[in-house]
């Protein structure tokens with residue numbers, strides 16, 4: 001993939017850190033104009049346009065999309081990547097926390113897609129890629145709220161793909177396994193034994209290590225580009241086999 005996205009404009013939410021930052025760098029290398037919508041859009045790589053935006057605030061989303069169109073003339077690709085975590089079983093998070101995480105992880109994608117839709121309709125290479133998760137397709141312990149939001153992202157991806165297919169807008173998602181990002185770094189730092197926590201997370205994935213943000217960005221780049229022109233309403237697992245494979249323990 002070299003310059004497949006030249007003359008296209010990509011909006012990436014949560015593009016200032018981790019998976020989103022890797023996506024922004026990858027799409028920029030493929031020739032796209034890059035608009036990063038993030039709570040903290042400081043210190044972006046040269047050439048990327050940052051907008052201070054909270055995906056749970058409709059006015060800031062609209063302003064950022066308007067700003068992107070003013071700068072680049074349109075929007076062709078939306079990567080709905082901003083998301084936050086939540087730890088616990090159904091007993092552990094109160095209603096306010098359910099509302100807060102849902103508002104960012106699910107309704108945030110709705111707000112950004114809605115604001116971008118009139119511009120995507122004018123594009124000849126329109127694509128939406130949502131960052132979903134292995135949590136949408138596998139039961140993980142102590143992730144009830146987070147998993148519910150990612151299950152919703154998977155269903156939303158399919159529904160949007162159906163709604164907008166005939167308008168020439170493809171909608172897909174990627175399902176990363178545990179990825180080596182600042183978010184996971186923070187989680188490991190909070191563990192009683194961070195080294196043991198990292199080892200356990202590595203071991204949970206059949207390929208024996210965390211997924212890299214760059215590996216996720218490769219799947220997003222494919223789904224965002226005309227290379228996947230007949231692919232819509234689907235998900236790509238980037239999880240080292242965690243969802244699909246059942247290996248025997250090493251040495252047995």
Ligand SMILES: NC(=O)c1ccc[n+]([C@@H]2O[C@H](COP(=O)([O-])OP(=O)(O)OC[C@H]3O[C@@H](n4cnc5c(N)ncnc54)[C@H](O)[C@@H]3O)[C@@H](O)[C@H]2O)c1
Nearest residue numbers: 014017018019038039054055082083133176178179181183
């Ligand atoms: N890291 C993993 O193991 C993993 C696995 C599967 C899926 N994901 C998903 O990948 C996405 C990115 O995760 P990451 O690990 O790169 O996280 P990260 O914390 O490193 O980066 C998230 C970025 O999103 C921004 N953000 C957070 N809330 C926002 C809001 N309300 N409005 C705008 N921007 C906001 C943050 O400022 C940050 O720059 C999330 O949707 C997450 O659910 C992560």
